Amino acid sequence: MSDAAISEDMVLGGRLRLRQPTSGHRAGHDAILLAAATAARPGDRVVDLGAGVGTAGLALARRVDDLALMLVEREPHLASLARDNARANDLRAEVAVLDIAADAAAFAAAGLGPDSVDVVLMNPPFHDAARHRASPDAARAGAHMATTTTLELWTHAARRMLKSGGVLTLIWRADGLSEVLAALGRGFGSLALQPVHGQAGKPAIRILVRAVKGGRAPTQILPGVVLNEAAGVPNDDVSRVLTGQGALALAAP
Structure with missing residues (x-):
């Protein structure tokens, strides 16, 4: 990919x-x-599954010092950008070019054997192809559109590599909550859910979920995150989070 197809953007x-492609899926x-x-x-040993250019994993590493972070991405050009981004931000991270659907042997060869990881975070493709028209941009479509097996494949990979008591955090579309609960029904418990509302008074658009491998505590539903007030003004608390000045309630131990 030529430099002309890459932009350099500031987040947090x-x-x-x-550094990220100017087309396709971009940091948001x-x-x-x-x-x-x-x-x-x-x-903690932390894995960002489907890391793209490293946005989520590197943002976490900026907040929490001394993580043993691995960014897992199947597209070599995005993995290369993730490696460059870690270096440019003076953050320590390994990068593995690996498909989420790869078998246990492939994960082990990348250093991600069973029961070896403390924390997994992931932002899988979650748009329902039956209700959303795929983007004509192949990279963008691949990053956004889910299949009937997407969530099961991703949670299976996370479950396999997490230690007992390890924690998975994911984001999904809010109207697909039943899919998340079904995918986490095997091997995970102690769920905590935090809805994300685009605007105050409107239905949630995303759901953030924390799940513990082998957890047995009751499910919790935390107060929602509101991006914008009813008048369309950005919420002050969330603005501080988006600029790296704090964390959400779901991140509390």
């Missing part, structure tokens, strides 16, 4: 500089909210 209120609120919803501690 200028705290994170990203979903990745930053995912990072802000992820609980991690210094020293």
Whole structure:
């Protein structure tokens, strides 16, 4: 990919500089909210599945020091940009070019064997092809459109690599909550859910979910995140989160 097809953008209120393609899927609120919803501690081994150019994983690493971070991305050109972005932001991260649907042997060869990871975060493609027209841009369509097996494949990969008691955090469309609960029904528990509303008084558009491998605690539904007030003015608390000045309630231990 030529340099002409790459832009350099600042996110997290200028705290994170990203090189990313000018077309296709680009860094947005979903990745930053995912990072802000992820609980991690210094020293944790953390995997960002389907990392793209590294937005969510690197945003988490900017908030939490000394993570052992791995960015997993199947597209070599995006993985290369993720590697460059980690270096440019002086953040330590390994990068693996790996398909989420690869078998356990392929993950182990990349250093991601069973029961080896503390935290997984992921922003899978979640648009329903039956209700959303795919973008003519192949890269954008691949990053956004889900299939009937997408969520099961991604949660299976996370479940396999997480240690017992390890934590998965994901973002999905709010009207697909039943799909998330079904996918997490095997091997995960202690769910915590935090809806994301585009505007106050409107239905949620996203759902952030934290799940614990082997967890047994009751499910919790936390107060929703509101991006914009009813008048369309950005919510102050969320604006601080989006500029890297705080985390969401879901990230609390």
